[in-house]
Amino acid sequence: MSRIRTRLLTAAVLAGLLAASMIAGCSDADTASTTGPVPSEAGEPGGPLVIYSSRNENFVEPLLEKFTADTGIEVSVLHAGDAVVNKLKEEAGNVQADIIIANDVGALEYLRLEGLLAGLGAVEGIDSIDADYRAADDSWVALSARTRVLMYNKDLITEAELPSRIEDLADPAYEGMFAITRGGNSSMIGHVSALRNEWGDEGTEKWIAAVKDNAGAIMEGHGDIRRAVGAGEFAFGLVNNYYYHQQLAEPTDNNVGVIYPDQGPGDMGAVINGAGVGVIAGGPNPEAAVAFLEWVLLPENQREFSWASLEVPINPDIEVIPDARPIGDYTVHDMPLRELGTVWEDTRTLIERAGLDLELK
Amino acid sequence: MNAVLTRIRARAWKGQPPDGRLSLAAAVIAFVTAMPVAYVAWRSAFAGGERWIRLLDERVPGLVWSTISLSIAVTGVAVALGVALAWLVHRTDLPGRRIWRWALVLPLAIPPYVGAITYIVVFGPRGWVGDWLDAPPPLNIYSFAGALFVLAVFTYPYVFLVVGAALSRMGRAHEEAARSLGLGLLGVLRHITLPMLRPAIGAGAVLVILYVLSDFGAVATLRYTTFTSAIYYQMGGFDTLSATVLSVVLIALTLIVLAVEAHGHRRSRYDSSGPARPADLVELGGWRWAALGFVVTVLAISVLLPVGVLVYWSAIGIAEGALDARFWGYAFNTAQVAGTAALVSMAAALPVVYLRSRHPSPASTVLGRLAYAGYALPGVIVALGLIFFGIRYLPWLYNTAWMIALAYVVRFLPQAMQSTASSLALVSPRTDEAARIAGLSQLGVLARVITPLVRPGLLAGGALVFVSSVKELPATLLLRPAGFDTLAVRVWVEASESVYHLAAPAALVIVALSVLPLKWLLDRY
The missing domain is CATH 3.40.190.10 (Periplasmic binding protein-like II)
Known part of the structure; x- marks a missing residue:
C-alpha cells in the first residue's frame, strides 16, 4: 500500500470531518436564530x-x-x-x-x-x-x-515618604521601590478603567508606560505583592485593601501599614x-x-x-x-462601577498597547 | 451511484471489506477522537482576518519563541542526561546498576505539574532554600531556567528508556572491531556507539519535544507562558476565538515535529549484525564512584526530593485532617471518570486494532491514524474542541462527568490500542479462520475468540488509560461540571493558593497510582 495514498485518504477524511462540522454548524446557527436559547435539560427545576x-x-x-x-x-x-x-x-x-x-x-x-x-x-x-x-x-x-491602596513595610519606609497620589507612582523618585500586578489582573483592569475616566486615554497610557518601568517588580497576583512587601523585598505595593488586612494577620512579616491614596482636596479619590x-x-x-x-x-x-x-x-x-x-469614611472616585463593564475590552487593549503585559511572560 | 460506492469501499479495504458493523464502529470511534481537534481548526476560521493578523503579529512570534526555545533546551538536557545514564547503566560496571535500571524510570510516575509544585516548595521565593540561606534562592523557579530544570528532570526517562533498550539490543561486533583497530574508549563512543544510537536518541528526543509542546500543568504552575498556557488563559479572558487561532498554530508546530520524526525514521537505520550477546562492560576504575554520585544525584533531584516534599506536606495535612469526606469524594470522582475512560477505551480499541491487524488496507490505516489525533495533540486543544462541540451538539452530555471521561478516551485511546495490538500480534490469523470455519460470524470471532486471547493486552491498556486519566489536568479543569472536582484538580487549586498540606495528599495518591504502569513500560523496552 502506498504511503502517499494513505496520506491523501487521511487528508480527505479530515476535510470531510470539517465539512460535516460546517454543515452541522450552519444548521445549528439557523435553528439558534429562530428558536432562541434552548432550555437546558441538564438542570432540572427543583434540582440543585x-x-x-x-x-x-x-x-x-x-x-x-x-x-x-x-x-x-x-x-x-x-x-x-x-x-x-x-x-x-x-x-x-x-x-x-x-x-x-x-x-x-x-x-x-x-x-x-x-x-x-x-x-x-x-x-x-x-x-x-x-x-x-x-x-x-x-x-x-x-x-x-475593595479599595486600591498602597500597603507598605514600616521597616523600610514611613507614611510621609510614600506617594500620596496614584499618579506619583510614575515619579522616578520611587524607582524600583514598589510592586504592581500584571496588566491582565481584573482589579488592575478596573483601576486603569477608572484612571482613563479621570485622565483620558493618552494620559493613562503614558502613566502605564512609565509605571511599568518604574516598578521594582510586576507580579502575578496581589498575594505575591503582600508577601513580598511583608518580607521586605519591596518598600510598598499597589494592592486591594484586604491584602493589607491579610498580611496584618500573618504570624510573621506583618509590620505593614496602609494609605488610601488621592485623598487631598481636588484629588480624584481612591478607586474602588x-x-x-x-x-x-x-x-x-x-x-x-x-x-x-x-x-x-x-x-x-x-x-x-x-x-x-x-x-x-x-x-x-x-x-x-x-x-x-467603612465606605463613606474616605473619598471615593466618582465613576459608577457599572461603567467598568462597557470599557473592559478597551482597557485591556490600552494596557497591552502601553507595554504592560497582560500575562507574565 | 451505489456501484461507485461499492467500488470505493472495495478499494479502500483492498477487496476484503470487513463486517459492516465492525467497520462502522471503527469509523465512529475514529470520528469521535479526531472531531474535537478538527473542530477547533474549523472554529478558528471564524476568528476573522483582523484577529488572525493581530495575533500573528503580536502574540504568535513571542509564543513560538518561548515554546520552541524551551522545547529545544529541555530536549538537549534530557538527551544528555538520558544518554549518559543509559550508557552508565547498560555498558559499565557501575555499582548497583540493576537497581538504577528501574529506579531511573521512576520520575515518569511524577506528573511534571506535581514536580513543579514540589520545586516551588523548595526553590520558590519563600521556599526551603531561601529560608535556609536567608536570601533569595539561587534559582528563580518562576523563569525559563526553572521551567527548563523541572521539565528536563521529569522527562529524561523517555530518552533513558529508549536509548537503554537500543543499547541492550545493539550487538557488540562494531564496537569490538573498532576497539581491535586501536580506538580508545572515547573513540569508540564517539565514532561507533553514539552514531549507532542516533535513531534511538532521535526517538527519545521526539517524545520529549512532544511532551514539552503539550505540557500545560508544569509551565502554568511555573508561570512560564507557552502556547498551551496562553490558550488556557485566553479562555479565562473573554476571547475564545483567539484561543482557537493559537491552537491552530500549536497544532501546526506539533505536526511539523511529527513529520520530521517520520522522515527521520525512514532515513536512519543501522542493522545490528552479529549475535545479541551482551557487550563487555566498560571498567570505570576510579570513576566508578564519581559515576555513582552522578546517578544518585539525578535520582535525588528527580525522585527523592519531590516525593520527600510530598510526604512531608502530606504528613502535616493528614495530621490536620486533610483526608476528610471531601477528599474521599474527590478520590471517588477521580476513580469514576478514569474508570469509565478505561472501560470505554478498552472497548473502543478492539475494533480499530482488529481491523488494522486483520484487514490491512488504506481504510484501516486511516481509521487507526485518526484515532491518534487526540493523543498527539495537547490536552488543552482537545478540551477546547470538546467544549465547542459539546455545547452545540451534545447538550445532554455537556457539563456532566461523562464529558470528562470522553476527553480522556480521546486523549488516551492509543495507549489501549498499542497494548492490545501487541497482544493481538501474538494471535495467528489462522485462529480466526478456524473459528470462521466452525461457523462463527466475524463479530462472533472478535467477541468469543479474540477478546479472551488478547485480554492481557487489553487489561494493560485499560490500566494505562486509567493512570493517564488520573493524572490528566487541562481537559479536566476546563470540562468539569459544577460541584465535580477530581484529585488532579484539587492539587492544582490548592497549590495555586499555596495550601500545600491539602495539595500533597492528593498528589501523593496520583504518584503512587502512576508507579503501577511503569512495570509495563519497563517490560516493553
Missing part, C-alpha cells in the same frame, strides 16, 4: 442551584454551606476563576448556571451587556444597596467593595471595585436563584459575604471588619 464563581473558593464555600443550612436548597458550585465569564458566554444556547458570584462588577456588567443576565424586578432587600452599586435592571448587585452576585438569564432553576439573591441580601449574609474576604460591605449599615475603613 448551580453557581459559577470567580472568587477565591475559600471565601465562597462557607457562605454556600450556610445557604444550604438555612434554606435546604442544595448547591452545586464551579470555582473556575475568571474563566467562568467565558464559560457563560459559550453556554448562552444551553444555559447551565443560575447564579454567578463574581469578583468584579466589571465582569457582571459585561455579562449583562452581552444579554446573559436577567433582570428580576422587585427582589426583597435589593434597596439596601445604593443604586450606584447595582445594575440598571437589578440583574446584578455588588455586595462588597466590588464583588457581587448576578442572576443568569434562562438558568435551569430560577426560583432557587431568586431565593439565593434574597437570602444573600439579608444583613447577616451581606456581612458574611464581605467578611469572608476581608472586604468592606457596600451597604453602609453593615458592620465593618476591625481595622478597615
